[in-house]
Amino acid sequence: MDGPGRLREPVLITGLGTIGPWGGGSGLLAESLRAGAPLTSEIDRSARYHLPEGACRACLVPAGQLGEWLSPGEARRMSPPSKLAVAASRMALRCAGLTGGEEAATAVVVATAFGPSTNTEALLKQILFEGPESASPSLFMESVANAPAAQIAIALKARGASLTVCQREAGPLIALGTAAAEIAAGRAPRVLAGGVDEMTPLLHALLDRFGALARCGQDGEEMARPFDRRRTGFLAGEGATVAVLESRDALAARGGRALARILAWGSAFDPTAPPTGWGRGHRALARGLARTLQRAGLSPTDVDLVVSGASGSRDGDRLEAAVLRAAWEGAPLPPVAAPKAVTGEYGGGFLGAAVLAAAGSPLGPTPGFGEPDPELGIVPWDGTPLEPPSVVLATSLAAGGAAAWVVLGQGMG
Amino acid sequence: MAGAGGLVAVSGIGAVCGLGWGAAPLWEGLRAARAGFAPIRRFDPARHRTRLAAEADDPPPELRRACPGWRRLSVADRFAIFAALEAVSGAGLAARFAEGAEGGGDGEVGVWFGSSTGGMLESELFFSDFLRDPRRARLSALVSQQVNGPGDAVARHLGATGPVATLSSACASGALALGVALEAVRSGEVEIAIAGGSDSLCQLTYAGFNALRSVDEGACRPFRADRAGMSFGEGAAVLVLEPLARVLARGAEPLAVLAGAGSSCDAHHMTAPDPSGQGAAAAVEAALADAGLPPEAVDFVNVHGTGTPLNDAAEWQALRRVFGPRAEGLPLVATKALIGHLLGCSGAIEAVATVLCLHHGELHPVRADGEADPDLPVSLVFGEPLPLPGARAAVSTSLAFGGSNAALVFSRWTGPAA
Numbered sequence: 001m002d003g004p005g006r007l008r009e010p011v012l013i014t015g016l017g018t019i020g021p022w023g024g025g026s027g028l029l030a031e032s033l034r035a036g037a038p039l040t041s042e043i044d045r046s047a048r049y050h051l052p053e054g055a056c057r058a059c060l061v062p063a064g065q066l067g068e069w070l071s072p073g074e075a076r077r078m079s080p081p082s083k084l085a086v087a088a089s090r091m092a093l094r095c096a097g098l099t100g101g102e103e104a105a106t107a108v109v110v111a112t113a114f115g116p117s118t119n120t121e122a123l124l125k126q127i128l129f130e131g132p133e134s135a136s137p138s139l140f141m142e143s144v145a146n147a148p149a150a151q152i153a154i155a156l157k158a159r160g161a162s163l164t165v166c167q168r169e170a171g172p173l174i175a176l177g178t179a180a181a182e183i184a185a186g187r188a189p190r191v192l193a194g195g196v197d198e199m200t201p202l203l204h205a206l207l208d209r210f211g212a213l214a215r216c217g218q219d220g221e222e223m224a225r226p227f228d229r230r231r232t233g234f235l236a237g238e239g240a241t242v243a244v245l246e247s248r249d250a251l252a253a254r255g256g257r258a259l260a261r262i263l264a265w266g267s268a269f270d271p272t273a274p275p276t277g278w279g280r281g282h283r284a285l286a287r288g289l290a291r292t293l294q295r296a297g298l299s300p301t302d303v304d305l306v307v308s309g310a311s312g313s314r315d316g317d318r319l320e321a322a323v324l325r326a327a328w329e330g331a332p333l334p335p336v337a338a339p340k341a342v343t344g345e346y347g348g349g350f351l352g353a354a355v356l357a358a359a360g361s362p363l364g365p366t367p368g369f370g371e372p373d374p375e376l377g378i379v380p381w382d383g384t385p386l387e388p389p390s391v392v393l394a395t396s397l398a399a400g401g402a403a404a405w406v407v408l409g410q411g412m413g
Numbered sequence: 414m415a416g417a418g419g420l421v422a423v424s425g426i427g428a429v430c431g432l433g434w435g436a437a438p439l440w441e442g443l444r445a446a447r448a449g450f451a452p453i454r455r456f457d458p459a460r461h462r463t464r465l466a467a468e469a470d471d472p473p474p475e476l477r478r479a480c481p482g483w484r485r486l487s488v489a490d491r492f493a494i495f496a497a498l499e500a501v502s503g504a505g506l507a508a509r510f511a512e513g514a515e516g517g518g519d520g521e522v523g524v525w526f527g528s529s530t531g532g533m534l535e536s537e538l539f540f541s542d543f544l545r546d547p548r549r550a551r552l553s554a555l556v557s558q559q560v561n562g563p564g565d566a567v568a569r570h571l572g573a574t575g576p577v578a579t580l581s582s583a584c585a586s587g588a589l590a591l592g593v594a595l596e597a598v599r600s601g602e603v604e605i606a607i608a609g610g611s612d613s614l615c616q617l618t619y620a621g622f623n624a625l626r627s628v629d630e631g632a633c634r635p636f637r638a639d640r641a642g643m644s645f646g647e648g649a650a651v652l653v654l655e656p657l658a659r660v661l662a663r664g665a666e667p668l669a670v671l672a673g674a675g676s677s678c679d680a681h682h683m684t685a686p687d688p689s690g691q692g693a694a695a696a697v698e699a700a701l702a703d704a705g706l707p708p709e710a711v712d713f714v715n716v717h718g719t720g721t722p723l724n725d726a727a728e729w730q731a732l733r734r735v736f737g738p739r740a741e742g743l744p745l746v747a748t749k750a751l752i753g754h755l756l757g758c759s760g761a762i763e764a765v766a767t768v769l770c771l772h773h774g775e776l777h778p779v780r781a782d783g784e785a786d787p788d789l790p791v792s793l794v795f796g797e798p799l800p801l802p803g804a805r806a807a808v809s810t811s812l813a814f815g816g817s818n819a820a821l822v823f824s825r826w827t828g829p830a831a
Binding site (some may be wrong): 136142156165205327 | 583616708
């Protein structure tokens with residue numbers, strides 16, 4: 001690395017594994033993104049955590065997706081996010097053409113916003129209502145935030161660094177940047193990097209009580225509607241996306257091709273943001289975005305496609321739009337895609353969409369978008385076919401103030 | 414800012430723990446081998462298998478006045494903000510970060526924090542109400558509950574506009590955060606890194622580790638024959654990292670140099686360490702390589718030393734792998750014996766303890782409770798501080814749940830001619 005977040009040698013993304021409401025595999029995610037329809041299903045409200053008028057839908061992983069990737073003996077020891085993360089990691093390694101035995105020096109960097117919520121909830125119920133002496137050791141050991149990263153390492157015998165990033169919506173891009181830094185600094189030849197989260201009824205209900213989730217619109221649809229004047233919140237999602245990152249030397253040594261390149265990464269913070277909301281510091285964040293592009297020797301006008309983290313949040317999308325417009329300083333924005341309208345927020349689908357876009361997979365229309373918000377001034381891409389982008393900018397602003405960007409380029413053979 | 418050999422200085426430190434609010438009471442307590450353990454007050458421990466922990470006292474009143482929105486800050490947030498303010502003040506940066514001074518500049522200040530549970534203590538109070546009757550619970554109690562709460566609270570308080578990230582890899586979190594921060598300063602990504610960790614006691618971890626039978630009913634006794642588990646503590650620690658040249662240019666005196674960081678994973682078991690010590694040794698070796706130092710250059714080790722039978726045995730194997738026959742005579746500092754295990758903050762506060770030992774030229778002792786373990790022939794410092802004025806380099810280890818290992822190498826700052 002010859003500067004902050006700047007690479008002398010490219011870091012390559014050579015494999016991608018995803019599991020989410022689209023099913024298991026990046027091919028299914030790509031199909032869903034092309035189709036541009038939200039992948040929602042009914043959330044279980046039977047525990048009565050939800051308000052009667054609250055949100056009803058979430059982007060949930062359908063049952064039966066893990067059998068190919070996890071043995072029953074492994075799965076029984078794991079929390080839901082650990083299962084998703086290990087399955088996505090194995091998919092990613094297969095995608096990269098890695099068949100095992102190469103993982104000893106591999107590092108793992110995983111982001112999670114909420115950690116293993118099922119286990120945490122169950123453990124809290126035991127402690128609070130049955131007494132602390134009822135706490136289950138097996139629930140506890142899989143309640144820690146780093147359980148998914150640890151289970152990936154155990155399953156794959158990956159003995160490099162094991163890092164878990166908790167920075168809400170910005171976590172997956174921070175994880176990708178942190179992983180790229182591991183390779184750039186020569187600390188690991190290969191890193192498995194990504195994001196994982198589960199969406200439990202309790203978590204869904206709490207997000208809804210905070211006013212974060214999309215509610216039913218006048219059309220009777222509970223949709224995310226990023227950048228739309230009628231947006232009311234995001235769709236909560238779950239799943240896991242893991243990318244294999246390698247140095248050019250590591251890839252050259254074994255042969256193979258890259259899906260995409262990481263050109264630069266960067267992150268920033270808006271100290272005006274309250275702990276659970278968005279702030280007003282768009283100009284400072286825009287300078288952070290510009291610095292990230294500069295690290296790749298690029299300016300905003302070099303970007304062919306923005307894969308935006310806009311999710312349908314009223315304040316979050318407003319800030320995202322302000323940051324983009326400030327960074328472009330009045331110049332026309334390139335196409336802006338908002339894949340969280342399909343995948344939901346959390347669970348790594350957004351990260352998968354960004355990598356797929358850089359790999360040349362077309363993104364479809366943004367479901368739910370119909371009425372531009374004049375305050376935002378952004379109309380998400382309508383799905384008209386584009387030339388494969390040379391430079392993709394992925395953006396993520398997090399509630400609480402964090403922001404992260406990753407600049408991706410096309411892969412190389 | 415380049416120069417001074419690209420070294421990264423520790424220009425300020427701050428700490429809160431069971432020995433007091435501030436790095437000075439920490440050092441005073443450590444030197445006196447005063448253990449901070451007492452019956453728990455944070456929650457009712459009556460039904461827990463064990464009852465002791467090293468709790469922090471009530472915060473100083475001036476902190477409340479300095480923190481807008483005090484009531485909405487979690488206990489871990491408050492610890493973190495105090496430690497950060499003390500650290501930037503010690504670094505000579507208090508004016509830069511004074512209220513309204515926009516000390517975060519334009520992306521030059523970043524915050525890297527480690528935490529295991531963030532505001533879980535407050536979350537437990539919320540869920541105790543919510544899970545009984547959702548109508549009774551106040552959502553505001555959850556505002557700072559997330560793991561990233563303490564790091565974000567520090568960034569917000571200091572006005573940081575650079576990178577902010579929380580790492581949550583259990584007991585290695587704080588050390589890992591320092592390692593990432595070190596790289597950010599080295600690469601020029603930031604001019605000032607505020608790095609550390611914060612965790613408060615909570616029932617989830619206290620009951621969880623008790624369920625694993627990993628908690629000693631008395632004060633923990635790392636590396637002793639009759640050791641029976643860990644003891645808990647709580648608090649925060651922050652180190653200000655800057656390019657050494659920048660610190661010297663403003664006439665400040667570095668406390669130490671953070672010379673290297675390394676990490677690894679056992680890839681062995683969720684809760685049990687690899688008994689061979691291979692993974693932990695790999696982290697230490699990586700940190701020494703990063704620092705450009707051979708094992709022979711290390712004068713002492715601040716060990717992870719939880720006091721659990723398996724962890725201490727595995728750590729001893731790791732020390733033998735790295736230091737060979739020298740491991741038996743190498744002075745070891747076991748900070749957890751006095752302040753307890755601060756979980757996601759432990760790597761950060763033990764980094765502060767290591768810096769203090771290097772800076773003062775003496776190693777803090779622990780109480781000589783229990784008998785020596787003939788299988789672990791370590792040289793723990795007992796009873797009185799061990800003068801070591803010539804100490805030049807030290808290692809601090811953090812070995813976590815889930816097999817995540819981290820090691821930091823600090824070297825003493827002896828002046829430009831050194």
